[in-house]
Amino acid sequence: MEAKRTKVVKIDDSAQPDRESLAEAGEILRSGGLVVFPTETVYGLGANALDAGAVASIFEAKGRPSDNPLIVHICRIEQVEELAEGFTVQARRAAEVFWPGPLTMILPKKPHIPAEVTGGLGTVALRMPEHPVALALLNIAGIPVAAPSANTSGKPSPTTAEHVMRDLDGKVDVVVDGGGCRIGLESTVLDMTAEPPVILRPGGVSREDLEGVLGHVEVDSAADDHDSPGTPRSPGMKYRHYAPRAKVVLVNGREITEIVKKVNELLASCHSENKAAGVLASTESAQGYQAEAVFPVGSRANLESVARNLFQGLRFLDDCDVDIIIAEGYPDEGIGTAVMNRLRKSAGSNLIMV
Ligand code: TXA
Numbered sequence: 392m393e394a395k396r397t398k399v400v401k402i403d404d405s406a407q408p409d410r411e412s413l414a415e416a417g418e419i420l421r422s423g424g425l426v427v428f429p430t431e432t433v434y435g436l437g438a439n440a441l442d443a444g445a446v447a448s449i450f451e452a453k454g455r456p457s458d459n460p461l462i463v464h465i466c467r468i469e470q471v472e473e474l475a476e477g478f479t480v481q482a483r484r485a486a487e488v489f490w491p492g493p494l495t496m497i498l499p500k501k502p503h504i505p506a507e508v509t510g511g512l513g514t515v516a517l518r519m520p521e522h523p524v525a526l527a528l529l530n531i532a533g534i535p536v537a538a539p540s541a542n543t544s545g546k547p548s549p550t551t552a553e554h555v556m557r558d559l560d561g562k563v564d565v566v567v568d569g570g571g572c573r574i575g576l577e578s579t580v581l582d583m584t585a586e587p588p589v590i591l592r593p594g595g596v597s598r599e600d601l602e603g604v605l606g607h608v609e610v611d612s613a614a615d616d617h618d619s620p621g622t623p624r625s626p627g628m629k630y631r632h633y634a635p636r637a638k639v640v641l642v643n644g645r646e647i648t649e650i651v652k653k654v655n656e657l658l659a660s661c662h663s664e665n666k667a668a669g670v671l672a673s674t675e676s677a678q679g680y681q682a683e684a685v686f687p688v689g690s691r692a693n694l695e696s697v698a699r700n701l702f703q704g705l706r707f708l709d710d711c712d713v714d715i716i717i718a719e720g721y722p723d724e725g726i727g728t729a730v731m732n733r734l735r736k737s738a739g740s741n742l743i744m745v
């Protein structure tokens with residue numbers, strides 16, 4: 392792949408992004424280039440969703456398996472009808488309540504969407520992001536934009552432009568820097584072609600919130616378990632994800648005192664083996680650990696803060712060159728479900744229940 396000269400465009404006021412700085416990025420998207428942009432979940436690596444060649448270069452830049460389909464980003468609800476068949480009453484209600492926002496809906500695709508976008512599936516994933524910079528860029532570009540998270544495939548998703556540059560400098564044309572991402576974890580992927588709808592990936596909109604609008608919603612059993620037999624309905628869920636270089640061990644249990652005790656035992660055995668350890672800790676317990684590096688990720692009383700800083704924490708601890716990262720677990724409810732999904736994926740089979 393030919394090296395590109397990646398230009399970083401800083402947006403001073405995200406709430407009212409300067410149209411001129413976005414106009415150039417919009418033109419690059421229209422002419423087949425790659426533009427990274429902020430969303431409220433994570434940064435996205437965008438290309439014109441209707442240009443098969445441009446979409447192919449997303450896969451090349453990320454090193455992503457070509458059977459893993461992309462989310463198409465839009466800025467108006469009416470665009471759904473241009474891209475998908477069967478915008479049902481249910482799907483329309485969900486769009487009206489949760490868009491713009493961290494919800495991706497799977498719908499039957501229209502034939503003109505290139506197979507490169509959908510990994511050859513008969514469905515397409517659609518999302519209208521809420522971030523004002525993302526909305527302004529989509530609007531100015533005037534095309535639907537296919538965008539996976541802007542990380543190297545397998546790494547934690549980027550929540551700052553610095554993370555993006557670490558992974559993609561020289562591989563994309565422009566990085567639009569809109570500061571840190573508010574939610575910090577990817578969108579909820581909801582399969583609306585099933586009845587009842589099925590959550591393929593937990594994310595920024597919780598099951599509880601969805602059920603408040605749509606009634607009963609199922610959760611795909613493969614969403615959390617990368618070793619489960621059979622093909623997950625969301626192809627992306629079968630790959631190892633959110634994985635730093637270091638080995639990640641996840642310690643969970645009902646009582647925080649038990650979790651802390653177990654983390655301390657693991658730290659003691661690391662040190663007896665001369666291994667350097669990092670802890671991804673809640674702010675409540677971060678002070679108490681004797682480790683080479685401790686990252687206070689957020690408060691147990693505010694799981695949104697844990698979500699927001701999770702990927703930053705994984706990347707930070709990896710940069711500390713520790714051999715092992717020990718992560719505390721959190722309650723599996725609300726946004727905690729998405730936090731635990733990402734932690735389980737980054738830990739693989741290294742789960743300890745206390
Ligand atoms: O928050 C987000 O969703 C971010 C921002 C940039 O919008 N994007 C993101 O994209 O996380 P990506 O490509 O990293 O994850 C998309 C997920 C993958 O697990 C993929 O397999 C699934 O959505 N997906 C996409 N299209 C699908 C389809 N037609 N059927 C089932 N799953 C699909």
Ligand code: MG
Binds near residue numbers: 539
């Ligand atoms: Mg991703």
